[in-house]
Amino acid sequence: xxxxVDIMKTVGDARRRFQLQVKFTMQAxxxxxxxxxxxxKSLTLQALAGLLQPDSGRISFADQVLYDSAQGTWVPxxxxxxxxxxxxxxxxxxxxxxxxxxxxxxxxxxxxxxxxAGEAVEHWLQxxxxxxxxxxxxxxxxxxxxxxxxxxxxxxNSPRALLLDEPFSALDPELRTRTRTELDxxxxxxxxxxxxxxxxxxxxxxxxxxxxxxxxxxxxxxRAAD
Amino acid sequence: xxxxxxxxxxLTLKVAAWATGIxxxxxxxxxxxxxxRRFPGRELLDAILxxxxxxxxxxxxxxxxxxxxxxxxxxxxxxxTFGITLIFTWQGAVIAASLVAFxxxxxxxxxxxxxxxxxxxxxxxxxxxxxxxxxxxxxxxMAWPGILAGTLLVFARSLGEFGATLMVxxxxxxxxxxxxxxxxxxxxxxxxxxxNMLVVITSVTCIVVLLLAGRLAPFRPTR
Numbered sequence: 001x002x003x004x005v006d007i008m009k010t011v012g013d014a015r016r017r018f019q020l021q022v023k024f025t026m027q028a029x030x031x032x033x034x035x036x037x038x039x040x041k042s043l044t045l046q047a048l049a050g051l052l053q054p055d056s057g058r059i060s061f062a063d064q065v066l067y068d069s070a071q072g073t074w075v076p077x078x079x080x081x082x083x084x085x086x087x088x089x090x091x092x093x094x095x096x097x098x099x100x101x102x103x104x105x106x107x108x109x110x111x112x113x114x115x116x117a118g119e120a121v122e123h124w125l126q127x128x129x130x131x132x133x134x135x136x137x138x139x140x141x142x143x144x145x146x147x148x149x150x151x152x153x154x155x156x157n158s159p160r161a162l163l164l165d166e167p168f169s170a171l172d173p174e175l176r177t178r179t180r181t182e183l184d185x186x187x188x189x190x191x192x193x194x195x196x197x198x199x200x201x202x203x204x205x206x207x208x209x210x211x212x213x214x215x216x217x218x219x220x221x222x223r224a225a226d
Numbered sequence: 227x228x229x230x231x232x233x234x235x236x237l238t239l240k241v242a243a244w245a246t247g248i249x250x251x252x253x254x255x256x257x258x259x260x261x262x263r264r265f266p267g268r269e270l271l272d273a274i275l276x277x278x279x280x281x282x283x284x285x286x287x288x289x290x291x292x293x294x295x296x297x298x299x300x301x302x303x304x305x306x307t308f309g310i311t312l313i314f315t316w317q318g319a320v321i322a323a324s325l326v327a328f329x330x331x332x333x334x335x336x337x338x339x340x341x342x343x344x345x346x347x348x349x350x351x352x353x354x355x356x357x358x359x360x361x362x363x364x365x366x367x368m369a370w371p372g373i374l375a376g377t378l379l380v381f382a383r384s385l386g387e388f389g390a391t392l393m394v395x396x397x398x399x400x401x402x403x404x405x406x407x408x409x410x411x412x413x414x415x416x417x418x419x420x421x422n423m424l425v426v427i428t429s430v431t432c433i434v435v436l437l438l439a440g441r442l443a444p445f446r447p448t449r
């Protein structure tokens with residue numbers, strides 16, 4: 001088993017309150033949480049990554065407790081060793097592709113140099129076809145190149161699992177199918193569990209070995225009648 | 227040319243440089259605090275620290291005399307404990323210039339930090355960085371152009387500080403007399419040629435600083 005989740009979180013103020021109450025166990029290598037925007041998908045993914053602390057409950061990953069409100073356990077994001085692909089990729093605009101990929105390999109107070117090298121960096125530059133744009137900044141890249149840079153940055157640290165936030169929504173429709181195929185092959189190669197949140201039914205079809213449906217902050221195994 | 231003019235220019239640049247350095251550090255720290263931490267009295271603190279922008283410099287000078295003057299509560303303590311007097315020294319001029327110019331860097335720094343995309347900081351945390359590393363590798367580089375533009379304005383403002391500086395540091399030639407005060411003294415004494423030269427030097431320096439600030443200010447990091 002990878003993720004085992006049972007959490008509660010209330011956000012917003014007195015006028016607009018949203019309550020997230022999510023309980024699920026990840027039972028496949030590839031799990032997709034599907035739901036409309038505003039259902040609480042991003043909150044759920046951020047809680048798993050350690051970027052958002054729930055109000056109460058428990059999160060564990062492969063027998064390691066990441067959060068337990070009863071025990072006062074909270075593992076911060078930097079110690080969770082998950083890869084995270086942000087919806088708009090969140091590439092560092094002041095760093096080139098090479099530096100972005102190497103970012104997590106250097107834990108100190110200084111960013112990697114513009115010519116940072118190393119086996120892992122070179123491997124991912126080649127594997128994701130980024131060799132030619134290695135010296136460019138994110139603003140100069142195409143949508144597909146940005147996404148591949150973000151993927152390389154997430155995978156270079158050999159994460160225990162990959163968390164994906166709407167990974168194809170920022171891409172042109174023509175590019176989506178090709179990119180889904182590429183991600184499919186990539187996941188098969190790295191062999192780590194993947195949890196994706198999406199509002200795109202096609203993502204669910206491609207990657208949803210296990211499908212979870214999120215609506216108004218609650219998860220169910222079956223699709224709610226629209 | 228009169229050598230004392232260059233001594234005055236040197237002193238003015240020294241005072242402005244110190245005031246700029248102090249404001250860069252304090253403005254960055256407090257600007258970050260105001261942008262990122264919620265605490266009671268946050269907006270009140272911002273308002274108080276912005277006061278030097280709207281208060282007459284003479285009022286600020288008076289406040290400073292109350293605090294660091296010979297009989298001020300901090301001034302007396304400094305004198306009794308360490309034998310330090312700030313009144314009528316160039317260090318006193320630095321404090322006056324720092325106070326008057328502080329809102330310029332504070333506003334810029336706060337706005338710059340508020341403009342940093344929180345997703346980038348989250349991405350850095352997920353990639354294993356400590357909070358200090360997130361600040362120095364992501365937050366500060368992203369906010370830097372705004373902070374730097376504000377800092378250059380501080381430098382320009384400090385060069386021209388007059389009222390508070392005159393009250394706190396006086397006008398001792400070669401010791402506390404800065405350019406703007408020297409202009410006033412020269413005009414009072416009817417030394418028009420000296421006044422002319424001082425005015426040209428001050429104006430040119432300020433134009434250069436403003437041009438530099440203008441080049442940095444419009445920079446917006448692309449996503």
